[in-house]
Amino acid sequence: MKIYEYIVVGGGPAGIFSAIYAGSCGIKTAILEKKNRMGKKILIAGSGQCNITHTGEVKEFLTKYGDHGKFLRTAIYKYSPEDLQIFFKDHGLELVPREDGKIFPITKRSADVVELLYSLCKKYNVDIIENCEVLSIIHKDDFTLNTSTGDFNSKNILLSTGGITFPQTGSEGQGYRFAKTLGHKILEPKPCLTPIYIKDYPFTELAGISFKDISISVFDGDKKINSSKGDILFTHKNLSGPGILDNSRYMKRGNKISFNFIDLTLEQFKEDFIEYTHVHGRNLTKTFLNTYNLPERFIKNMLFEAEICEGLKISSLSKKMRDDLGKLLTEYTYEISKLGGIDVGMATNGGIDLKEINPKTMESKLVKGLYFAGEIMDIDGDTGGYNIQAAISTGILAARSIAKSK
Numbered sequence: 050m051k052i053y054e055y056i057v058v059g060g061g062p063a064g065i066f067s068a069i070y071a072g073s074c075g076i077k078t079a080i081l082e083k084k085n086r087m088g089k090k091i092l093i094a095g096s097g098q099c100n101i102t103h104t105g106e107v108k109e110f111l112t113k114y115g116d117h118g119k120f121l122r123t124a125i126y127k128y129s130p131e132d133l134q135i136f137f138k139d140h141g142l143e144l145v146p147r148e149d150g151k152i153f154p155i156t157k158r159s160a161d162v163v164e165l166l167y168s169l170c171k172k173y174n175v176d177i178i179e180n181c182e183v184l185s186i187i188h189k190d191d192f193t194l195n196t197s198t199g200d201f202n203s204k205n206i207l208l209s210t211g212g213i214t215f216p217q218t219g220s221e222g223q224g225y226r227f228a229k230t231l232g233h234k235i236l237e238p239k240p241c242l243t244p245i246y247i248k249d250y251p252f253t254e255l256a257g258i259s260f261k262d263i264s265i266s267v268f269d270g271d272k273k274i275n276s277s278k279g280d281i282l283f284t285h286k287n288l289s290g291p292g293i294l295d296n297s298r299y300m301k302r303g304n305k306i307s308f309n310f311i312d313l314t315l316e317q318f319k320e321d322f323i324e325y326t327h328v329h330g331r332n333l334t335k336t337f338l339n340t341y342n343l344p345e346r347f348i349k350n351m352l353f354e355a356e357i358c359e360g361l362k363i364s365s366l367s368k369k370m371r372d373d374l375g376k377l378l379t380e381y382t383y384e385i386s387k388l389g390g391i392d393v394g395m396a397t398n399g400g401i402d403l404k405e406i407n408p409k410t411m412e413s414k415l416v417k418g419l420y421f422a423g424e425i426m427d428i429d430g431d432t433g434g435y436n437i438q439a440a441i442s443t444g445i446l447a448a449r450s451i452a453k454s455k
Contacts, residue, residue: 212397
């Protein structure tokens, strides 16, 4: 049996950074990774360019995690996006922000990040044991981990096995089973940061068209459950884009979603319509819609949905036609038929109940020496590097807590 002071289960961003920090403190540490290489989730981050974090002050950063930003307060204040940038610069790989705030390595290569992390594990004597699947975890005074390559023992373990999305990277939900065996409550995991499918999808012909910073509202029955602004993208079969992905944590089948494409209320649209008609009544309706800088294909689609002929002059529209068109542009609601699955979801909503984890240490409130980090917990951030930052910050906080208790 191999004995360590700290065993990390899962070699994703949370586990790797936690292990490196622990190793740098002189803690005898091992990473158990069931795949043939650690860091597979890092390799696919940002489509292989590694969007590792995001710009912004910590206070603003914490608003990007739905209702769970408060839980991350200690972790991200103690290891902020700025700290992460300093870390990489100190080790010879500078991070640079894009105009949209997403931060990448200057080389735009995820492989460079993983290579650096391997070298730091070696520097700090962290044992990386790959092709090592954990089969069971038994806790008495210490933890005994039965694996496909033999048994391991440690006083402290970190479960950083990820959620259920990107299963090809090793995140298949097995960490939930271990946590449940050790007494923890699991909130049902489901994919998030996912595209959504609309009943009787009316936007197939609009594939490739995007809107920036439009108002998006989500309803459960008549109750509005979330309202925000964001970018959306029409595809051949679903709705995507950051505004959709970030809101997907609030959605489920049967909910409704509405968009305001022109940033006006229905009443304001009617006022615009009446004023324009008085002056330009002989113009076509689509000419009026062009004043809102809408894409041509989108205008054609809206006229079709409102049952308005493209060649109809604006003065010929009935009140009902005007109101139907206004509703389509400012408040029309669409029923969600389903959300994308684990094959397309970029993160996991649900997981270890945060009520059972100490946010100041990442240690279990139920089992001494058991720590959690990253997506295995009921935490999911917006798209753009927020989830990797949360994983890294919580992983480092766990290692710091262990180092302090030595």
